[in-house]
Amino acid sequence: xxxxxxxxxxxxxxxxxxxxxxxxxxxxxxxxxxxxxxxxxxxxxxxxxxxxxxxxxxxxxxxxxxxxxxxxxxxxxxxxxxxxxxxxxxxxxxxxxxxxxxxxxxxxxxxxxxxxxxxxxxxxxxxxxxxxxxxxxxxxxxxxxxxxxxxxxxxxxxxxxxxxxxxxxxxxxxxxxxxxxxxxxxxxxxxxxxxxxxxxxxxxxxxxxxxxxxxxxxxxxxxxxxxxxxxxxxxxxxxxxxxxxxxxxxxxxxxxxxxxxxxxxxxxxxxxxxxxxxxxxxxxxxxxxxxxxxxxxxxxxxxxxxxxxxxxxxxxxxxxxxxxxxxxxxxxxxxxxxxxxxxxxxxxxxxxxxxxxxxxxxxxxxxxxxxxxxxxxxxxxxxxxxxxxxxxxxxxxxxxxxxxxxxxxxxxxxxxxxxxxxxxxxxxxxxxxxxxxxxxxxxxxxxxxxxxxxxxxxxxxxxxxxxxxxxxxxxxxxxxxxxxxxxxxxxxxxxxxxxxxxxxxxxxxxxxxxxxxxxxxxxxxxxxxxxxxxxxxxxxxxxxxx
Numbered sequence: 001x002x003x004x005x006x007x008x009x010x011x012x013x014x015x016x017x018x019x020x021x022x023x024x025x026x027x028x029x030x031x032x033x034x035x036x037x038x039x040x041x042x043x044x045x046x047x048x049x050x051x052x053x054x055x056x057x058x059x060x061x062x063x064x065x066x067x068x069x070x071x072x073x074x075x076x077x078x079x080x081x082x083x084x085x086x087x088x089x090x091x092x093x094x095x096x097x098x099x100x101x102x103x104x105x106x107x108x109x110x111x112x113x114x115x116x117x118x119x120x121x122x123x124x125x126x127x128x129x130x131x132x133x134x135x136x137x138x139x140x141x142x143x144x145x146x147x148x149x150x151x152x153x154x155x156x157x158x159x160x161x162x163x164x165x166x167x168x169x170x171x172x173x174x175x176x177x178x179x180x181x182x183x184x185x186x187x188x189x190x191x192x193x194x195x196x197x198x199x200x201x202x203x204x205x206x207x208x209x210x211x212x213x214x215x216x217x218x219x220x221x222x223x224x225x226x227x228x229x230x231x232x233x234x235x236x237x238x239x240x241x242x243x244x245x246x247x248x249x250x251x252x253x254x255x256x257x258x259x260x261x262x263x264x265x266x267x268x269x270x271x272x273x274x275x276x277x278x279x280x281x282x283x284x285x286x287x288x289x290x291x292x293x294x295x296x297x298x299x300x301x302x303x304x305x306x307x308x309x310x311x312x313x314x315x316x317x318x319x320x321x322x323x324x325x326x327x328x329x330x331x332x333x334x335x336x337x338x339x340x341x342x343x344x345x346x347x348x349x350x351x352x353x354x355x356x357x358x359x360x361x362x363x364x365x366x367x368x369x370x371x372x373x374x375x376x377x378x379x380x381x382x383x384x385x386x387x388x389x390x391x392x393x394x395x396x397x398x399x400x401x402x403x404x405x406x407x408x409x410x411x412x413x414x415x416x417x418x419x420x421x422x423x424x425x426x427x428x429x430x431x432x433x434x435x436x437x438x439x440x441x442x443x444x445x446x447x448x449x450x451x452x453x454x455x456x457x458x459x460x461x462x463x464x465x466x467x468x469x470x471x472x473x474x475x476x477x478x479x480x481x482x483x484x485x486x487x488x489x490x491x492x493x494x495x496x497x498x499x500x501x502x503x504x505x506x507x508x509x510x511x512x513x514x515x516x517x518x519x520x521x522x523x524x525x526x527x528x529x530x531x532x533x534x535x536x537x538x539x540x541x542x543x544x545x546x
Contacts, residue, residue: 009214010043012036016227021236021360022280022351023266028236030054030272032229035066038217042083045213051233051270051362052089052209058232061085061213063225076225079218085229089209102197102205109193116186119179126176130169137165207271236268238281240409241368242425244436246378246396248416256380258398258436261373262406264354269364279354279369283407352404374401382441383485386448386472391440392484399433406434413438443478444523453534466537467503473530476523486519490535497540504534 016034036045061082144158217223245259264281268274358369376398384392400406406428413421413436420439428434449471456465470488491500492515502511511517521529 008041010039010041012039012043012045012215014045014227016045016047016229018272018274018277020278020280021274022282023236023238023264024282025285026237027232027234027286028268028270029230029232030270030274032227034227035224036215036227037222037224038063038080038215039222040217040220043215043217045215045227047211047213047229049272050087050209050211051231051272052207053235053270054087054209054231054233056087059085059087059211059229060231061227061229063215063227066224066226077218079216080223080225081216082227083214083216085211085213087209087211089207092206092208105193105197109190109197112186112190112193116183116190119183119186123176123179123183126172126179130172130176133165133168133172137162137169140165209271233270235270236266238264238266240281240407241265242406242409242411243414244411245414246380246436246438248380256378256396257375258378258396259373259375260398260400260402260406262352262371262402262404263368264352264371265366265368266358266360267364267366268360268362270362273362274358274360276357276359279358279360281352281354281371282349283351284349350405350407372402372404376401381485382444382482383487384444384446384474385487386446387488390446390448392444392446392474393440394438396436396438397433398436400428400430403430405429411436441482443476443480444482444484445475445477447473447475462541464539464541466539468535468537470533471530472533473528474521474523475528476526479525481522481524481527484521484523486521486531488517488531488533490515490517490533491537495543497543499538501536501538502533503536504532506531506533509533 014034014036016032016036018030019033020031022029022031030051032047063076063080063082065076140158140161147154147158211229213227213229215227241263243261243263245261247257247259249256264279266279352371355370355372358367360367378396378398380394380396382392383395406425408426409424411423411425412419413423415438423437425434425436451469451471453467453469456467457463472486472488474484474486476482490502490511492513493500500515502517505517507519509517509519517533519531521531523529
């Protein structure tokens with residue numbers, strides 16, 4: 001390369017669109033790719049319509065061989081490189097440089113504001129004219145009084161003058177009322193326009209940015225290369241969103257099944273539109289940093305043991321991350337977790353790729369992109385927890401048949417009639433079984449009563465028995481027989497001086513380790529069922545607070 005080529009800076013053009021975006025919890029990594037024909041010597045390439053909010057220190061550009069290039073293509077030399085890459089930003093001051101829809105919106109807003117100002121000026125003019133007519137009317141009445149005192153007799157002329165002034169006042173008042181009503185409508189339209197303007201505004205409507213790259217080709221012949229530019233931008237995020245469709249059995253199908261689809265809801269207001277890009281959804285959280293927590297001194301103190309035991313009742317939620325993976329050797333069971341994993345799966349990063357390429361405008365609105373889907377056979381049942389809700393819910397149990405976990409997020413529930421509601425889902429591993437609720441059965445009624453029975457205390461005993469009785473009544477208003485799983489609970493003691501005894505339960509039901517008592521109530525058509533549960537809380541005299 002001679003000295004003239006080294007000093008000449010050629011301007012070249014190339015299309016370097018956004019090809020791939022990796023979405024994190026509160027930011028995004030944008031990758032632009034394009035093929036450029038690089039002439040010998042120094043070249044300058046300008047990439048426009050870049051997000052003005054990009055983080056400057058993350059901006060990087062590299063050159064590589066075009067994808068699909070055969071082995072006969074020579075390798076890149078070390079001197080063939082991107083010498084520099086920088087961003088230039090400037091504020092948009094002319095309306096014609098703003099997006100067309102936003103410019104039209106602001107022009108409409110200005111017209112409305114001008115019309116409102118003109119109407120307000122007209123109202124002031126009418127008010128002044130109305131005051132002048134009122135003053136003229138007062139002077140006319142004064143003159144009529146003077147004429148009457150001198151014996152004047154012009155009743156017809158006076159009446160005509162008064163009627164004329166009164167008609168003018170009514171006309172002015174009516175016009176002012178119409179203008180004020182129109183002003184109220186204009187004010188409401190202006191408020192709507194301001195709301196729409198705020199929703200339509202994004203960084204590129206106020207600030208424009210472009211990238212300037214300086215490229216060096218020391219070879220005597222031009223080279224066709226692939227240019228990659230990547231940078232980090234704020235103002236972009238994603239959250240998992242799911243859709244479950246229950247396919248209920250009919251004449252041709254023996255068992256129900258659930259079609260489950262996992263999507264990523266994407267929001268971005270970075271100032272650049274992502275057109276036909278590959279989205280990668282990541283659960284990494286770089287904002288948390290890598291610094292370990294600060295350790296503090298934990299002081300331990302001794303105190304004398306009290307002769308009494310302070311006890312208090314509390315509501316304990318039994319959380320389950322899933323129902324376990326059902327195998328032939330180990331049936332499904334609930335696994336209680338104190339700290340359920342969140343979107344980042346306890347710190348283990350997960351990457352999910354969008355199933356199709358997507359277009360995400362920079363308008364801050366949510367767009368849902370499909371990630372994966374699966375179909376699973378389901379076990380449906382009617383369940384009821386009368387203490388929490390007096391409804392019978394249709395529940396389905398299915399397993400995650402996908403190769404990826406289901407992240408915590410909302411689930412849209414769809415049945416044959418369409419969307420029936422929305423629920424939420426916790427983290428579900430591949431192969432894990434989980435439950436979904438599909439809403440109440442309108443043909444079933446539930447009534448629950450709780451009765452505190454008389455306390456019992458035996459002579460020369462330091463224990464007090466506090467019995468309670470729960471009655472649950474079920475009614476079936478349809479002619480079809482149905483089976484309902486009814487779940488009640490009793491207290492569970494964590495101290496030795498408080499005991500819980502299950503004394504009586506319908507159909508010989510027993511309580512599990514968490515205190516839940518379950519019945520399978522079979523209701524015939526237009527039938528009813530009554531279930532009773534009696535349990536006793538046995539408290540020692542040393543216990544206070546119960």
